[in-house]
Amino acid sequence: MNTIISQWITRDPDPKTQQELKGLIDAGNEAELQARFSGRLEFGTAGLRGVVGAGPNRMNRLVIQETATGLGQYLLSQIEEADHRGVVIGYDGRLDSKQFAQDAAAALTAMGIKVYLTSKVAATPLVAFGVKQLGTAAGIVVTASHNPPEYNGFKVYWENGAQIIAPHDSGIAAEIDKAAVQPLHLMDLEQAEHQGLLAWLGDDFYQAYLDTQLANPLLQNHHQPEAVSIAYTAMHGVGADMAETMLNRVGFEHVYSVAAQREPDGTFPTVNFPNPEEAGAMDLVIAEAKKHNATLACANDPDADRFAVAVRDLHGEYKMLTGDQVGILFGHYLLNVASGSNENLVGTTIVSSSLLEKIAQAHQANFYQTLTGFKWLTNVAMQKQTDTSQFLFAYEEALGYTVGSKVWDKDGLTALVAFAQMTAELAAKGQSIWSQLESIYRQHGFYLNAQRSIALMPDSPAIGSILRASPPARIAGIDIVQTDDLQTAQRTFSGSLATKPAESIDLPTSDVLIYHLENGARVVVRPSGTEPKVKCYYEVVEQMLEDESYEEAKQRAEAQMAALISEHQASL
Structure with a gap:
């Protein structure tokens, strides 16, 4: 172990993390070193994502390099002219992000790969945009x-502008393992710029995204924007300048940013x-909304x-919409906006509300999961x-x-602007977000x-294996009529649907079980990929009565949900 640590310290370009490790060694802190x-x-x-600190199991300059x-080696082996096409790099407002971005640029340019590096902090969607806009081989x-x-x-984004998926993740990981035991080569950024290997992305790039x-x-729906007022927070992140500019350009004159959270910190x-999902995170923007009697209290997360959005209800109180409620509203709204066009493909994930599929069916649109x-x-x-079914909208x-x-x-x-x-538009018709829902x-x-x-002991047996060995017939007293097992890619039927033949599922294999109940409720069980716990997702459906x-x-739905959660959790 001591030899490995010494070698790491020798390679580490950061005096701060070198001293951090030396301090742990001097203190004899074997547990932390381990x-x-x-x-x-x-x-x-x-x-990658992890705590910043020294060592290979932390985020630091050496790990980034x-x-x-x-990544550079993998790109050169997989994508033709990857060196000329280059990589676009952006970074958020976290304390080490700018340095880490520059370290990534120094490593890539040393390999002859051109880098487009943002000249200041950038929202994550700008980098995804930049991959396609600049035609790069990848984005970071x-x-x-x-x-x-x-x-x-x-x-990391691939050349198609989307986040990487298999097999690129394992291919890149294998090349990282090689890089970790070989001498590293870095290029000074001034030298890279002089050699034409580094281009700085300035205001023109940010403007290109906006335009x-x-x-x-x-985003051309301009129904009396001046009648809607918006309290906004960037939550100490990088969104404020772009968000305020976009809202202003489409006519929203009454936008009130939370000053204490506006600048990156x-x-x-x-x-x-x-x-924004955490309790208390929206408190300041809701307070700002109350101060101005704003229609909406909106937030972006730090990148x-x-x-996220809270909307004033009939009693004047601001209530947070769930991610599913926003997604449902967007699906209904955007399918109407795009009506008559070939933009009719909408999608969501297996743990999000299945209501989007019903909305798509009502609009004769195409849905995927x-x-x-x-x-x-x-x-x-x-x-x-396809030519007749272009992508319109997706959410999780x-x-x-x-x-x-x-x-x-x-x-x-763009979600902020569209919402x-x-x-x-609803206000111009005398309606509200709540009435639309x-x-x-x-x-x-x-x-x-x-x-x-549900937290599990680290040595607990896999919950999926237990459920597959003894499949439940009922949950919370309700018959299971359909079970989707994503590990076997099989859909089987039971109860009142028992005569239906099994079907195959067109999704990548994953340790996920989805139970559909006789009353329309749904339970999804999947283990966490990062912690010893199992995640359960519940959905209940209640038909609204005419006079209700x-x-x-x-x-009524909340009472059914409480019973479903209580009884299912007890059964596990």
Whole structure:
């Protein structure tokens, strides 16, 4: 172990992390050293993400340089003229992000690969946009999105502008392993610029994103925007300048940014957890909305690829919409906006609300479903597109949305604009977000979704194996009529549907079980990929009665949900 640590310190270009390791050695902190050197941060379809610190199992300059070198070698072996096409690199406002981005650029340019490096912080969707706009072989964003301040990450886009999927993840990982045991070569960025290997992306690039997105026909709905007021927070991230500019350019004159959270700050001083889904994270923007009596209280997460919104209800209180509710509203709205065009392909994930499929059917549109993660939503969309069915919209319940195909990843900035325009159109008709939701529920049923996690002991047997060995026949007293096993790619039927023959499932294999109940409810069980716990996703559906209010239907659905969760969790 001592030899490995000494070798690491010798390779480490950062005096700060060198001293960090020496301090651990001097203190005899064997447990911490073991944690740092017991393995290496695993590179996967989400790239890298981890706590910043010294050692191969942390995010640091050496890990970044090795990772960029491995990526570069893979690109050169897989993509013709990858060196000339180059790689676009952007970074968020976290404390180490700019340095990590420059380290990645130094490694790639030393290999003769051209780099387009943003001249300042950039929202994640700008880099996804840049891959296609500049025609690069790949893209890198240094970001940990909405993780706590001690984290950072290295996210990779392929030449199609979408996040990498297999087999590229394992191919890149293999090259990183090689780079970790070989001498590293880096090029000074001034020298790279002088040799034409480094181009800085300045205001023209940011403007190109704005111009392209605001020319999108899906963002041309200009119904009295001046009548809608918006409180906004960038949550100490990088979204404020772009968000405010976009809203202003499409006519929203009353936008009030939370000053304390407007500028990038990697310490995230005003939130415990910079994730709009977390309790308390939206407090300041809701307070700002109350101060101005704003129609909407909106947020982007720190890298501006997610969007969250609270809407004033009939009592004047601001209530958060769930990711599924926003996705359902978007699906209904965008299919109407695109009516008559060939943009009619919409999709979501296996754990998001199944209501989007019903909305698509009502619009005679095409619907697709994928595993969790935007990497699947966009890569599959590209495969599903035809001349008569172009991609329109996709979402996942974790506040991720993409509107149109200019960015093949979730984009919280265009989602913000589209939601504001939808709100303005409804207001011009004397309607609201809540009345629109109620109208959708009255047509299709009241869909309620929830998620719970169960912590497991590290040595617990795989829950999927247990459930497959003894398949349940009922959940919460309701018959299971359909079971989708994504590990075997088989759909089987039981109960009242027992006579139906089994079907194959066209999804990548994954340790996921989906149970459909007789009453329309659904339970999804999947193990966490990163922690010893099992994640359960629940959906209940209640038909709204003719004389029933939104609140009454919601209470009925919530009661059914509480019973479903309680009994299912107890059974596990």
